[in-house]
Amino acid sequence: MTDTPINLDSLRQRIDELDSEILRLISARAECAKQVAEVKTASDPGAVFYRPEREAQVLRRIMELNPGPLNSEEMARLFREIMSACLALEQPTKVAYLGPEGTFTQQAALKHFGASAVSMPMAAIDEVFREVEAGAVNYGVVPVENSTEGVVSHTLDSFMDSSIHICGEVVLRIHHHLLVADTTLRDKVSRIYSHPQSLAQCRKWLDAHYPRAERVPVSSNAEAAKMIKGEWHSAAIAGDMAAKLYGLEKIAEKIEDRPDNSTRFLIIGSQHVPMSGEDKTSIVVAMRNQPGALHDLLEPFHRHQIDLTRLETRPSRTGVWNYVFFIDFKGHVDEPRVAAVLEEVRLRASELKVLGSYPVGVL
Numbered sequence: 001m002t003d004t005p006i007n008l009d010s011l012r013q014r015i016d017e018l019d020s021e022i023l024r025l026i027s028a029r030a031e032c033a034k035q036v037a038e039v040k041t042a043s044d045p046g047a048v049f050y051r052p053e054r055e056a057q058v059l060r061r062i063m064e065l066n067p068g069p070l071n072s073e074e075m076a077r078l079f080r081e082i083m084s085a086c087l088a089l090e091q092p093t094k095v096a097y098l099g100p101e102g103t104f105t106q107q108a109a110l111k112h113f114g115a116s117a118v119s120m121p122m123a124a125i126d127e128v129f130r131e132v133e134a135g136a137v138n139y140g141v142v143p144v145e146n147s148t149e150g151v152v153s154h155t156l157d158s159f160m161d162s163s164i165h166i167c168g169e170v171v172l173r174i175h176h177h178l179l180v181a182d183t184t185l186r187d188k189v190s191r192i193y194s195h196p197q198s199l200a201q202c203r204k205w206l207d208a209h210y211p212r213a214e215r216v217p218v219s220s221n222a223e224a225a226k227m228i229k230g231e232w233h234s235a236a237i238a239g240d241m242a243a244k245l246y247g248l249e250k251i252a253e254k255i256e257d258r259p260d261n262s263t264r265f266l267i268i269g270s271q272h273v274p275m276s277g278e279d280k281t282s283i284v285v286a287m288r289n290q291p292g293a294l295h296d297l298l299e300p301f302h303r304h305q306i307d308l309t310r311l312e313t314r315p316s317r318t319g320v321w322n323y324v325f326f327i328d329f330k331g332h333v334d335e336p337r338v339a340a341v342l343e344e345v346r347l348r349a350s351e352l353k354v355l356g357s358y359p360v361g362v363l
């Protein structure tokens, strides 16, 4: 125990000193990032500035080194923002996401790229793909699967006709709230708007609390939040971002039926991402329609002990009886054992497309 009593003034003085040090260090880091940009441009005039594998390594290292008392996720989020600002110094990053503003996809874009990226809402998933393909934006963010409701088939289908790569993934815990406007008569709510997936994710809660209210599916949660303005008998189910954006009040929080409800989003772009040390690969495979086709397809993964993380079947749009499989597995195409598996799969399949290898989501 020290003899000097700890008082508020001395603690604040210490905080000021530490802040000055943090300021100096962040500025030195930003200077470094500027030099990184110069090195990148000198070696390649068309250099890519955003490096998903490096960002994943930086964040993982911070989480490992974190001594507390802040938890590792919180600390990584702070560094996420520092890196986002450093990248913006190198080159402003433009990101298209499935809009409108206030959707969970926007929240995912923010979580993945940080607040310094410029994000632009698109009206549909294919528009996000088109903007990335046309080079109007650097990256896109689209939802791909929800833990309760399953796959977003539109996103998988979009990959079939596109040359776009997957550069990353981000998983977002989804919390739904029942929202009202200041004009809503709370005890007279007879209509509830939301995206069909969100209505499904809150089905039991709605059955218990609003069994007689009409459930109206709309194109997004943010759209639902926008619609209830001026309707005195309506409420919306949406997340925090939409609530804040449209100035709505939460009358019930976290109403999703499953507490672990989460959605996985993909970062799409046109770059090949090098290994980060903990990666995933996504492929799409078309198989001839013959007995044992699925077994033949999966056998090499089993033999090479490669972990599958997802297997999704979609009808092919080219032949009536053909199926395509979307497969995610642990590993990177630059690893010899993964290259070997892909070679075997290529021989057995009628078509194989590697959608991308990318770091496993860190945050």
Ligand SMILES: O=C(O)C(=O)C[C@]1(C(=O)O)C=C[C@@H](O)C=C1
Residues within 6 Å of the ligand: 033, 036, 037, 049, 050, 051, 052, 054, 055, 058, 082, 083, 084, 086, 087, 090
């Ligand atoms: O290491 C790099 O390539 C950088 O550009 C630096 C940095 C960083 O701030 O750490 C910034 C952006 C990249 O996406 C990755 C990392």
